[in-house]
Amino acid sequence: MTARDLLPILAFAAVVALAPLLVSSNVVLNFLVFTMIIALAAQGWNLLGGYGGQYSFGHAAFFGTGAYLTAILQVRYGMNAYPAFAAGIGLAALVGLAIGFLAFRSGLRGSYFALVTLAFAEVFRVLANASEVTGGAAGILIRLRADPANFQFAERGTFLWVALALVTLALVATLMLERSRLGAQLVAVRENEAAAQALGVDVLSVKLRTIALSAGMTGAAGGLYAQYFLYLDANIAYGTWISVEALLAPIVGGAGTVFGPVLGAVILHGLAEATKSIAGSIPGIDLVVFGIVLILVVRYPPRDLPGLLRRRRRP
Amino acid sequence: MTGTGPDPAFLAVRGVTKRFGGLVAVNDATLDVAEGSITGLIGPNGAGKTTLFAVVAGFEKPTAGLVLLEGEDITGRRPHELARMGLARTFQIVQPFAGLTVRENIAVGAFLREAKRPAALAVAEEVAMRVGLADQLDKPAAALTVAGRKRLEVARALATRPKLLLLDEVLAGLNPSEVRDIVPVVRAIRDSGVTVLMIEHVMQAVMNLCDRVHVLAQGRIIASGTPAEVVAAPEVVEAYLGHGAAARLKGGAHA
Numbered sequence: 173m174t175a176r177d178l179l180p181i182l183a184f185a186a187v188v189a190l191a192p193l194l195v196s197s198n199v200v201l202n203f204l205v206f207t208m209i210i211a212l213a214a215q216g217w218n219l220l221g222g223y224g225g226q227y228s229f230g231h232a233a234f235f236g237t238g239a240y241l242t243a244i245l246q247v248r249y250g251m252n253a254y255p256a257f258a259a260g261i262g263l264a265a266l267v268g269l270a271i272g273f274l275a276f277r278s279g280l281r282g283s284y285f286a287l288v289t290l291a292f293a294e295v296f297r298v299l300a301n302a303s304e305v306t307g308g309a310a311g312i313l314i315r316l317r318a319d320p321a322n323f324q325f326a327e328r329g330t331f332l333w334v335a336l337a338l339v340t341l342a343l344v345a346t347l348m349l350e351r352s353r354l355g356a357q358l359v360a361v362r363e364n365e366a367a368a369q370a371l372g373v374d375v376l377s378v379k380l381r382t383i384a385l386s387a388g389m390t391g392a393a394g395g396l397y398a399q400y401f402l403y404l405d406a407n408i409a410y411g412t413w414i415s416v417e418a419l420l421a422p423i424v425g426g427a428g429t430v431f432g433p434v435l436g437a438v439i440l441h442g443l444a445e446a447t448k449s450i451a452g453s454i455p456g457i458d459l460v461v462f463g464i465v466l467i468l469v470v471r472y473p474p475r476d477l478p479g480l481l482r483r484r485r486r487p
Numbered sequence: 488m489t490g491t492g493p494d495p496a497f498l499a500v501r502g503v504t505k506r507f508g509g510l511v512a513v514n515d516a517t518l519d520v521a522e523g524s525i526t527g528l529i530g531p532n533g534a535g536k537t538t539l540f541a542v543v544a545g546f547e548k549p550t551a552g553l554v555l556l557e558g559e560d561i562t563g564r565r566p567h568e569l570a571r572m573g574l575a576r577t578f579q580i581v582q583p584f585a586g587l588t589v590r591e592n593i594a595v596g597a598f599l600r601e602a603k604r605p606a607a608l609a610v611a612e613e614v615a616m617r618v619g620l621a622d623q624l625d626k627p628a629a630a631l632t633v634a635g636r637k638r639l640e641v642a643r644a645l646a647t648r649p650k651l652l653l654l655d656e657v658l659a660g661l662n663p664s665e666v667r668d669i670v671p672v673v674r675a676i677r678d679s680g681v682t683v684l685m686i687e688h689v690m691q692a693v694m695n696l697c698d699r700v701h702v703l704a705q706g707r708i709i710a711s712g713t714p715a716e717v718v719a720a721p722e723v724v725e726a727y728l729g730h731g732a733a734a735r736l737k738g739g740a741h742a
Contacts, residue, residue, distance in 0.1 A: 353598045366578070372647055
């Protein structure tokens, strides 16, 4: 990996980092922070789904685990936010390993893997809704103490920079994965498992390492969510909405590409915000837009938007 | 040593049987492959050749029997472990990583022994040269011709730096001039120190390339020997042409 490979990522980071200096609108900054959180969750999904071809419908399981542990360790055990956040990432990765071990060891693939992940996320949601430690249906509230030492920031712009830094790290990590042995073997598994095995790829190990990375990354998005909104309940943390967001953004923006999830998150949330401002407060109108976008993407697969633009230019 | 004492064979298949439910695909097959040889495995369609390959390469566990590589029992080991030990296979139905370029396809094999991407890509280029794919390195694998895909299968397997290469019908579906192009490639692979076991229907190539040939029919090894011996054996002729064919052919020659 050379400096030139990093250039697009740094350029992206620089542009977003300028936003808090140029705009002070809370609506815009909120939009950007939320988009960054989704982009991070989606980047996690992209490692396993985009590069590895293992389509998870249950990344909420990892998002929620990262979010809940970050919150619970602070609220119930008085831990500082940063180690709590790190522990959340670690536990999310472990949950990923466990689900991956159960699913991949028995050779579940395609829609079966998708269903199993969906089922796990739903079980977690029901458990979190009933359990005491998560605050049950009432949810859990992180006390507002706006201080960088608590991973809370008085300015939304500062939080945006933190979120952006994590997304940038995720982009670099993805690029590194793409250039690594694991990345090559992962793509080989996606393209053809039998052929990969014949070439010495330990398919189970590759999938397990990837799902741990993927779950950790999406768990980080969960922890970030908890620190930004300071409130969680089961339908937020383990809800299907985040599973859908995490897979929709990469599919729209280009699964198995470094920038796909970020691009997809920006497009989806840009569209959703635009529709809301045009159509007013019709509940669920943004979901209608997501649905339409998904149908269009499935019907006319662009592979990725850069590809589509290139094709348009040279018919 | 396992079984009956020292085994001189590089690859030894001992009494391998593979049943799928009521179907016996391979029945008590025993064969040897000498180090540094090109050994052929021929037989009529449905004889069990590919199943036997799958057992040797670890894709199927045999119902009974042993597979030994350099005297070590490798029966039932998983494919990626066998690849690490130096056993590579190609697939009869080519299995390219369709979304990747030729270079990336071969690099997946090279990554078995190379941890770093530049080294793996360098191996990929070198191997592509050996099999005649050097000018197609940046093409998507899906854009290759049938002959190109067969070469790609061989190239990926070679990139794992095998000691033993199992080629499953790499010449099937090629026209005569393409066959003539690939025959020297296989020979060069052997000359570089890789032992080759090949399933092949193209007899011209088998006669040309193989030191020894084993004939499989209805799951049994019915003949082993040099290519010339094997094609003259009456049981081989009958396996291909039907019961009594050998006698009729002989009779026809006398008349």
